[in-house]
Amino acid sequence: MQTDDTLERELTDDAVEEVLSNGALTVVGRLATASNASFFGQVELDGVALPCIYKPVAGERPLWDFPDGTLAGRERAARLVSTAGGWHVVPPTVLRDGRFGPGMCQRWIDVESQFALVDIVDSGAAEPGWIAVLEAEDASGRDVLLVHADDERLRDMALFDAVINNADRKGGHVLLAPGAAAGSDRQAGRLFGCDHGVSFHVDTKLRTVLWGWAGEPLRPRDVQLLSGLGDALGNGLEDELASWLTSAELVALRRRVDVLLNTAKMPVPDGSWPAIPWPAF
Ligand SMILES: Nc1ncnc2c1ncn2[C@@H]1O[C@H](COP(=O)(O)OP(=O)(O)O)[C@@H](O)[C@H]1O
Numbered sequence: 528m529q530t531d532d533t534l535e536r537e538l539t540d541d542a543v544e545e546v547l548s549n550g551a552l553t554v555v556g557r558l559a560t561a562s563n564a565s566f567f568g569q570v571e572l573d574g575v576a577l578p579c580i581y582k583p584v585a586g587e588r589p590l591w592d593f594p595d596g597t598l599a600g601r602e603r604a605a606r607l608v609s610t611a612g613g614w615h616v617v618p619p620t621v622l623r624d625g626r627f628g629p630g631m632c633q634r635w636i637d638v639e640s641q642f643a644l645v646d647i648v649d650s651g652a653a654e655p656g657w658i659a660v661l662e663a664e665d666a667s668g669r670d671v672l673l674v675h676a677d678d679e680r681l682r683d684m685a686l687f688d689a690v691i692n693n694a695d696r697k698g699g700h701v702l703l704a705p706g707a708a709a710g711s712d713r714q715a716g717r718l719f720g721c722d723h724g725v726s727f728h729v730d731t732k733l734r735t736v737l738w739g740w741a742g743e744p745l746r747p748r749d750v751q752l753l754s755g756l757g758d759a760l761g762n763g764l765e766d767e768l769a770s771w772l773t774s775a776e777l778v779a780l781r782r783r784v785d786v787l788l789n790t791a792k793m794p795v796p797d798g799s800w801p802a803i804p805w806p807a808f
C-alpha cells in the first residue's frame with residue numbers, strides 16, 4: 528500500500544474521487560468533537576490509500592430548519608459548486624455506502640496546525656495583517672478579539688460562503704494544508720473548508736467568522752468567480768445539483784449569485800440572524 532506524499536500529489540481530483548467512491552472504506556475512529564456521527568477512516572483502491580472523513584446519513588441529527596435533503600448531499604453540492612465555480616476550496620467529496628450506511632466521504636486534509644488563519648487574541652493585541660471581527664469576553668471574563676488573517680485565500684472562502692449561504696463557517700472549518708515549503712510560513716499552503724452540510728438554505732443564514740470584508744466592493748477576481756459559477760449553473764451544474772438540493776434552493780443559489788454581482792459588494796450581517804457561529808471554533 529502506497530501512501531507516500533509524492534504519489535498523493537500526483538493524483539488528480541478526479542482520481543481522488545475515484546478512490547473515495549470505489550475504494551474499500553475502513554473506519555478508524557469516531558471524531559469526538561463532531562456534532563454528528565463523523566468518522567475518520569481510510570479508503571484504498573488499487574494500492575492507493577487516502578485518509579478520509581465519512582459521515583453516514585443515519586448519524587445526522589435532524590435539523591428543524593433543514594427538513595429537506597441531507598447534510599451529506601449538501602456537502603456534495605458544496606463540492607460541486609466549489610469546483611465548477613473555480614474556488615477549489617472544498618476537498619474531493621462523494622456520496623457512497625459505508626459501514627454505517629450511505630453517507631458522504633471526503634478526503635482528509637492534514638492541517639498546518641501552527642498557522643491558524645482564524646484566532647482569538649487578547650483585546651488590543653490584534654496585529655497588522657489581521658482583521659478583528661468580534662469583541663467578546665471569554666469564560667474567565669477576559670476581553671478577547673476574534674480575528675482572522677487579511678488573506679486572499681480566506682477572502683475567496685468568504686465569497687464562497689456567501690454563495691452557498693453557509694450557516695456554519697467556524698474557525699475549525701478552515702483548514703490550511705501544508706504548502707510546498709511546508710512549515711515555512713502562513714502564506715504557503717492551500718486553504719480548504721469542511722463541514723458544508725448546513726448550506727444552501729433559501730433564507731439568508733450566512734453565519735461565519737470571516738466577516739472581515741463585509742460591505743467591501745467585489746474584486747475583479749470575485750466577479751470572475753461569480754460569473755463563472757453563473758455560466759456553470761446554466762451549463763449542467765444546476766441539473767447535477769438537483770440531485771441534492773430542492774428547486775427552491777437552486778433558485779435561491781442563482782439569486783444569491785445575481786445579487787452579489789448586482790450589488791458588487793460583499794454581504795453585511797443584517798442583524799436579523801446570529802452572524803457568528805457558536806462556538807466560533
Ligand atoms: N476533510 C477534512 N480534512 C481535515 N479535517 C477535517 C475534514 N473534515 C472535518 N475535519 C475536522 O473534523 C472536525 C469535525 O468534522 P465536521 O465536518 O465539522 O463534523 P460535524 O458535521 O459533525 O461538525 C472539523 O471541525 C475539522 O476539524
Ligand SMILES: [Mg+2]
Binds near residue numbers: 561562700722
Ligand atoms: Mg463541524
